[in-house]
Amino acid sequence: MRAEGVLVRTPEGIEFDLPLAGPFSRMLAFAVDFAAIAAAGALLARLAGPLQIISADAAQTAITVLYFAISLLYGILTEWFWRGQTIGKRLLGLRVVEASGLRLRPSQIIVRNLLRFVDLLPALYLVGGVCCVLSSRLQRLGDIASGTIVIRTLQLKEPDVDQFLGRKFNSLAEQRHLAARLRQKVPTKVAHLALEAILRRDEIRPGARLVLFREFADYLKALVPYPADVIEQLTDEQYVRNVVDVLFRHISLDTTALKTKPHPLSAGG
């Protein structure tokens, strides 16, 4: 059975999921890295050009040794300096971490990159790809040997509730204690289904739409009853819209990390 994520429990008793990266996104990241190494090789050949005036042999030696070193060390150095990320993994939003969620140790990075020699066999990452598909944690042989996993890093996408409610008055949100109870009691799946139903309302036939929103409204009304005077003017669809607005609208999170040089926790930072 393949897991979608790896559950980590911290010593403080906090549990969180590390979402595993799929073989396709990993393949794309590898393609980007392969292109980066090829570009470095081409750049190297250009830089070695002037050396040919002195000695063609010296230029060829430098190209052969440096290209080999780059292709061998690229993954090791980038994953070390960028904490589990290469250029491809950065672009695709992936990161290598230890299977327990901890930071990578140098020996783990080196082993997982050295074992590419066998993961690449016989060609086009066949051994590594097959192993990854068959592994419950989507690990290639290098990952198994080094005890690492590749995870997806978060990309926050908050639902744009304004698009379906605008800035209209929401009578359900005014009842703050009931709104809080709604947020507490509505199961995640139901909340997302309701959101999906509103976003795709025009794709649903009118008759089916009436039935669907009536069922949603009945369920939600039973879950958190509102005073009759608050909801008497609302159609079933409007009721569901207002509930979704309550559930999903909160202050937008600013997750843009500031890449400042001085440490943010230091004085004045």
Added chain:
Amino acid sequence: MILDLPRFVEAERPHWTALEKTLAWFDMNPGGRLTIEEAAKFHALYERAADDLTRVAIFAAEGELQRYLAWLVSRAYAEIHEARHHTPFRPWRWFTVEFPSTFRRHIRAFQLAALLTLLGAVFGAFAIHYDPDAKAVLMPFDNLRLTPAERVAIERAQQGQQLTGRKGSFSAQLMTHNTQVALTTLALGMSFGFGTVILLFYNGLLLGAVALDYITGGQTIFLLGWLLPHGVIEIPAILIGGQAGLVIAHALIGWGDRSSRAERLRHISRDVVTLAGGVAILLVWAGLVEAFVSQYHEPVVPYGLKIAFGLIEALLLTMFLSRRGLSREVRSAR
């Protein structure tokens, strides 16, 4: 528990942002270290975010917020709980003490690698002896398809001029190719050792077939002069690659070891890295010697000198691998 979510988010957001900035700082400064005060602040932010994650977990519809907080907590957790001791890397000490010590620690795997190569050599020698026509299959290299006498005559006539103007690039090709072979032998340990065993046996087979071909062709001195200067380093290096592969295979199989496979692999990962690094250094030396010494024959360089050079290298390598770092091991054992 009822929570006013917008107010909660508004109150907590500055702390999440501060934690996020610290994590971004770690990303931008790989070797960066926090002061005690900064570490305490960082830990407090982590604990606060972990607490917030627990509080938000009851809000079913807040999937995105939960994921965001889980991401923050997981990243901070990795930094805070990674408290394993990191020994600073000192290249000279690593090569002269750690590498030979690691080699000795896994000497049985090296002996097995040597035995497999020897078996391959015996098989190759027998194959050439009883079926000389098998030479084309066993030695698919142009210069080895000639009779030994033909090759010796050609190379003596060239007086080492065949590599004029390309010794450096030839040396680089040898280094990179041999390193690839050694690292592949190592990496194939992940096939439960089957791939490593096959490669070691095949290398031995080639070696045995070539050796017998030259010995029966009356070119033993040429063979020793050609092979010893670089072979005494190159062959042990590939055997050490095989040794590392067998160490991986042993950890995978786990005979007589009750710890989990992941633990066994974690236990040997540093040793595998050390052996791989040592192999790469040995092969750089072997590549240089092969291009700049081995390809010169009599009358340019006397065979006796080349053989003596090879024997001295072999002696030094044996002493290095068997003796270096031994006193430290004895001291630490006491």
